Amino acid sequence: MFGSFVGAFRPSLAVLGGKEWRIPWRLSKTRKANVRKRLREVDSVIDTLVASGVECKQLDLIRDLPREHEMLPRDKYTTFSRTASKHRKGVHKVPHFTKRAIPRTTPAGF
Amino acid sequence: MFRYLARAAAPAESAQRILGSARAASGSSAPANSDGKLWKITLRRSPLGLHPRIRENARVLGLTRCGHTVYRPVSNELAGMIIKVKEIVKVELVDRAEPLKQQAPDGFQIIGRLNPQIAPGSKAAKPLLPLRRQPRAGSS
Numbered sequence: 001m002f003g004s005f006v007g008a009f010r011p012s013l014a015v016l017g018g019k020e021w022r023i024p025w026r027l028s029k030t031r032k033a034n035v036r037k038r039l040r041e042v043d044s045v046i047d048t049l050v051a052s053g054v055e056c057k058q059l060d061l062i063r064d065l066p067r068e069h070e071m072l073p074r075d076k077y078t079t080f081s082r083t084a085s086k087h088r089k090g091v092h093k094v095p096h097f098t099k100r101a102i103p104r105t106t107p108a109g110f
Numbered sequence: 111m112f113r114y115l116a117r118a119a120a121p122a123e124s125a126q127r128i129l130g131s132a133r134a135a136s137g138s139s140a141p142a143n144s145d146g147k148l149w150k151i152t153l154r155r156s157p158l159g160l161h162p163r164i165r166e167n168a169r170v171l172g173l174t175r176c177g178h179t180v181y182r183p184v185s186n187e188l189a190g191m192i193i194k195v196k197e198i199v200k201v202e203l204v205d206r207a208e209p210l211k212q213q214a215p216d217g218f219q220i221i222g223r224l225n226p227q228i229a230p231g232s233k234a235a236k237p238l239l240p241l242r243r244q245p246r247a248g249s250s
Contacts, residue, residue, distance in 0.1 A: 038197070041154075045196045048203055052149070053141040054189040062193065099155045099198045 027077050027092055035076055035091065038098065039068035065104050080106055140185050148204050149188070152179045155198035167194040181207035 008022055027035065049059055068076070074088070079102055081089040087110050091097050153173040157165040171191055172180040181204070182188055192201060228234050 041200070042196055045192070045199065045201050048149075048201045049189050049192060052147065052184045052189070052203055054184065054186050055141060056186050056189040056193070058190050058193045096159045099157075099160065101197055 023093070026090055031092065032077055034098075036068055039071070039076065039104075043067050071104055075104055075106060079103065080110055140183065147184050148181045148207055149184055149192070150179060150181055150202040150204045150207075151192065152200040153177065153195075153198060154200050157195070157198060160198070164194055164198075167191045168198070171195070173199070 046059075046062060049056075050063055066075075077091055078088050079091045079094060081087055091102055094100065094102065151171060151173065153168060153176055156176050157168045171182065171188070172178075173195075184203070192199060223235070
């Protein structure tokens with residue numbers, strides 16, 4: 001009746017005038033390409049630090065992480081979630097996911 | 111899972127010491143094969159919205175605004191700070207810092223001031239306007 005089933009907004013019951021942005025459950029091809037690009041940029045930062053020859057405990061922890069082309073797609077575009085069903089959710093649902101460190105591996109058993 | 115989001119880097123006071131003396135600090139930290147190389151660090155994304163520790167690391171590295179580029183000596187302490195901000199930063203290994211852009215010289219030169227009470231560097235010290243047309247030779 002009120003509230004349409006098309007468009008950017010999903011109708012919410014609040015006064016029947018409430019609108020919520022639709023958030024797709026998965027990333028589009030463009031967003032996935034940008035996720036891969038950002039992962040490669042982080043890889044190049046780590047490569048530069050390794051090439052500098054510094055000794056750093058944090059560097060030792062991250063230098064053995066999988067690179068972008070070694071990661072599983074589900075690790076690139078989704079992330080572990082304690083609360084979501086199947087303990088998995090799209091990485092775009094993490095606030096500031098474009099400039100935050102997202103784990104490159106899934107916890108054991110999930 | 112978040113094992114590389116470890117505890118904070120050096121506080122601000124010792125960071126000044128690290129940034130100030132490239133090789134003289136005792137116990138730190140220039141690796142053997144670095145030979146005075148520098149990191150050219152550019153802040154690609156704003157640290158707004160990130161954890162305060164990450165923002166502090168960006169500030170201590172000298173990155174104050176988006177697009178800001180700084181040159182820092184290669185050292186172990188700074189490596190840890192860069193790792194904290196690695197998602198928002200671009201790093202290159204260079205031999206020397208590029209000089210800052212020099213301001214183009216003005217098309218005029220200030221040769222004197224009519225009002226001697228204006229201090230040279232003050233706000234009132236505006237550039238001299240061109241002199242009025244000189245009186246013709248022969249007229250008083």
